[in-house]
Amino acid sequence: MTNPPVTRPAPPAGPAADGSPPDGGRVHRALHAFARRLIARPKTVILLWAVLIAVCMPIGGQLTSQLTDQGASKVVPGTSSARVDELTKRSFPQRSERELNVVLTAPDVHAPQLKAALADLDEELDARRRDGDIAATSSAYTVFRDATEQFLTRLWQQAGGATATAAERAAAVDALTRRGAVPPALVPAARETAAAGDEGRVADVARSAAIAADWRDFPLPVPADAVDRLIAKDGRTAVVSVAHPVEGDRDPDVDWLRKAARGALAAAEADGADAAAKVHVTGELALIHDTYDKAESDTVLMETVAYGIIFVVLLFFFRALVPAVLTLAVVGLSMSVSEAALFGLSHQVTLTQFTMTIMQFVMLGAGVDYSMLLSSRYRQERLAGRSPRDATLHATVHAGESMLLAAGAVVLAFGATLLSPVDWIPPLGYGGLVGIPIVFAAALTLTPCLLVLLGDRFFALGRAPLSDLERQGAMGRHLRRTAEFARRRKVAVVLVFLAATVPFALLAAGNRSTSDPVKLSPVTDSRTGYEAxxxxxxxxxVLPTTVVGEAADGVVRDGQLTDEGRNAVARLTERIAAVEGVAGVDSATQPFGRPWDAAQQRQDRAFLGDHVARDGTLRFVVVLADDPYSSAAADTVDRIDDALRAAGGDVGKLTIGGATQVDLQYGAALRTSFWQMVALVSIGVFVMLALTLRSLLVPLRLIATIMLSNVWAIGITVLIFHHLRGEVVIDDLPIFLTVLMMGLGMDYEIFLVTRVRDLIRKGHPQDEATLAAVVDTGRVINAAGLVMAGSLGTMALSSTLMLQQYGAGLGTAVLLDATVIRILFVPATLLLLRRYNWWFPTLRRRTPRRAGAG
Structure with a gap:
């Protein structure tokens, strides 16, 4: 097969230096007992995993059916935005986030074929409205059709209705026409109405008449302002509003609506409509739906690239084919178990497509790292002269401790995301929280069992894979030179790293991030529709500020404004409109931005339903003069809040919501939760590592270096995306990057520090142990960093800006952490602190041990 193992020289014997870490404690003893039982029954363990995987595969295959488009709102519970959201769903469901918009664009949307397309779509929607799948719809077509139907029905009734004969109705209609009661453009429709035997037939005539009429010069009175909200002034864009019921947790069927709209347009094109006409479906949930669909389709590409990168790294690391294949197989098969676990969890919590995406890439990176560390340690134990069985035992114990600590840190980090005050982040955390323990368990059990069964054949089909890869070749020489440089220039190294952090910190601090769902979404049908x-x-x-609240006593009665209420609402409307930065206000007294008198309000009550509900809730829609996600818009919202307080509650207890307010409150909640989560993870990791490593300074320095790499990564991400590409930066990037790196970035220092501690326990001085640990672990740390960066970094290939920035940020942070920081900065700080690295308070006196050279 390959070259026989080369025995490494045994480390110097002798007592450990005073202040050095104590001998292996409970963790080592527990792992030793576990490893002995594990390697005694390798076939049984592998069989149990095979059965588990076989059971889980069909269950995990159902996971995608449980993923939802909901649970991605950035409305923070307990805020004014949440209150507005709740009141809107209750009292104005047609204007909640469950409203979708069909957007028709064409050189002229008034073309007869396109008006017919809107009519055809309305019939499709009406069928679903009767079934309860749709709550309400509105379009320019429905406005003109309803006006026409109302006129023709009244005409039919005046002509005698069902009690008269067709001839009698025709004579009556002719008489009304001669008196000028029928607009000339509607005379043909009026005569068809006379022939109608019932009101259902009248409705059919109204439909045809509405399509045939010129909407720009309609023969009947319709609210021109309402039409202006449904057809753009230039006649190139029309919108159809489709509201879905709030009850139930089924997502609106975006795909069905898109298919129905495209079908109506296809029929219009077959009838001669302009080929330039396009139709899109947009809205908050449509944007989320399309983003998830895009992310799901992108995952195939990202996974393919990630597996390719990782496979190449594994080949170079092991210099053999079999371990590369087996390592990927262990991780890949464990994913099916994780997907089954998520399927069970999905019945209790909300999961999204991003839950699976994050889980897959984190499991892939971390799982390969764990298996690499364990199998690499096995190879080192074989080089030290141990038998394959003993080498597996020792590798499982020593590498297992590092793996356990690393996995524990990652679980703490993902667990902290569940504390996020908004429902956008926790679904991301569930993926890691479920996947990491499972892939850790697979690496810690399957890999040792394969090593026991295969022995050195685990490294088959390679070129001298059992040689001393750490100390031989270019990588070994580079690591020795780097470690020696860190020893000689330790103070300079630390100062240079700290100085280099300043510009990245300034970049990160000076960036204004956003939660704008449109700018953060990929180019999809819904984004194109929104942009239209x-x-x-x-x-x-399109993204207004809304003011919603329950009316004060005497303002609303039976779903209508009282005279007193009309005056109060009008005064408040004028007060809001006068606020600097407000471009317009819609309310119950001016539903389309211009005041309506009492007669108009009584005549066209249907148009007031967006502003006054039967339960007495009022709604004001405020259009800001500036971009809703700009700082100027945020200032305007503050001034609106001042105006509401100055009004003194005459209208009611009103609350501000809408895009700008959501963005402000989401950002504030992120900043608060960011420090809470960082504190939680830091404390948890510190306690775990302090008790395990018996050190106070090592965990503190580890947390500090993670923060350093995060600042670099965030700064580089801002530089790339904002300054070079001119794109916005997602506002939850710092929190997600920092919290995850608090877990994922721990791996490499844990690998290094536990090796330093093991060497000191064997009697090596601190300096010698540090330099030797850099050489012993540097190769696996570099390879593991490439694996993790290759896995997480491929998210940058996504068409979704959020995943692009997660991938770039996490990939950069991992690469920096595994290379320059762990190979230069960490050794330099270890050598600066020397024996104080291992200081740990104790309540009992211990017999001092001989101080070593360290």
Whole structure:
């Protein structure tokens, strides 16, 4: 097979230096007992895993059916935005986030074929409305059709209705026409109405008449302001509002609506409509739905690239084919178990497509790292002269401790994401929280069992894979030179790293991030539809600020404004409109931005339903003059809040919500929860490592170096995406990057520090142990860093900006952490602190041990 193992020289014997870490404690003893039982029954363990995987595969295959488009809102519970969201769902469900918009664009949307397409779509929607799947719809077509139907029905009734004969109705209609009661454009429709035997037939005539009429010069009175909200002034964009019921947790069927809209347009094109006409479906949930679909399709590409990168790294690391294949197999098969576990969890919590994406890439990176560490330690034990069985035992104990600590840190980090005050982040955390323990268990059990069964054949089909790869070749020489440089220039290394952090910190601190769902979404049908709406009506009109609340006593009675209420609402509307930065206000007294008198409000009550509900809730829609996610818009919202307080509650107890307010409150909640989560993870990791490593300074320095790499990574991400590409930076990037790196970035220092501690326990002085540990672990740390960066970094290939920035940030942080920071900065700090690295208070006196050279 390959070259026989080369025996490494035994480390110097002798007592440990005073202040050095104590001998292996409970963790080592527990791992030793576990490893002995494990390697005694390798076939049984592998069989149990095979059965578990076989059971879980069909269950995990059902996971995608449980993923939802909901649970991605950035509304923070307990805030004014949440209150507005709750009141809107209750009292104005047609204007909640469950409203979707069909957007029709064309050189002229008034073309007869396109008006017919809107009519065809309305019929499709009406069928679903009767089934309860859709709550309400509105479009320019429905406005003109309803006006026409109302007129023709009244005409039919005046002509005698069902009690008259067709001839009698025709004579009556002719008489009304001669008196000028029928607009000339509607005379043909009026005569068809006379022939109608019932009101159902009248409705059919109204439909045809509405399509045939010129909407720009309609023969009947319709609220022109309402039409202006449904057809753009230039006649190139029309919108259809489709509201879905709030009850139940089923997502609106975006795909069905898109298919129905495209089918109606296809029929119009077959009838001669302009080929330039396009139709899109947009809205908050449509944006999320399309983003998830895009992320799911991107995952195939990302996984393919990630597996390719990792396989190449494993080949170079092991210099053999079999361990590379087996390592990927262990991790890949464990994913099916994780997916089954997530399927069970999905019945209790909300999971999204990003839950699976994060889980897959974190498991892939961490699982390969764990298996590499264990099998690499096995090879080192074989080089030290141990038999394959003993080498497996020792590798499982010593590498297992590092793996356990690393996995524990990652679980703490993902667990902290569940504390996020918004429901966007916890679904991301569930993936890691479930996947990491499972892939850790697979690496810690399957890999040793394969080593016991295969022995050195585990490294088959390679070129001298059991040679001393750490101390031989270019990598070994580079690591020795790097470690020696860190020893000689330790103070300079630390100062240079700290100085280099300053510009990255300034970049990160000076960036204004955003939660804008449109700018953060990939190019999809829903984003194109949103941009068409924004182009026609403006961003702030599409994403307005809303003021909602329960009316004060005497303002609303039976779903209508009282005279007193009308005056109070009008005064408040004027007060809000006068606020600097407000472009317009819709309310119950001016539903389309211009005041309506009492007669108009009584006549066109249907249009007031967006502003006054039967339960007495009022809604004001405020269009801001600035981009809703700008700092100017945020200042305007503050001034609106001042205006509401100055009004003194005459109208009611009103609360501000909408895009700008959500963004402000989400950002504030992120900042608060960021420090809470960082504190939680830091304390948890510190306690875990302090008790395990018996050191106070090592965990503290580890947390500090993680923060350092995070600052670098965030700064580089801001530089790439904002300054070079001109894109916004997602506002939860710092929190997600920092919290995850608090877990994932621990791996490499844990690998290094536990090796230093083991060498000191064997009698090596501190300096010698540090330099030797850099050489012993540097190769596996570099390879593990490439694996993790290759896995997480491939998210940058996604078309979703959020995943692009997660991938770039995490990939950069891991690479920096595994290379320059762990190979230069950490050894330099270890050598500066020397014996104080291992200081740990104790309540009992111990017999001092001989001080070593360290």
């Amino acid at each position: 709406l924004a182009s026609a009506w403006g961003d702030s009109a």
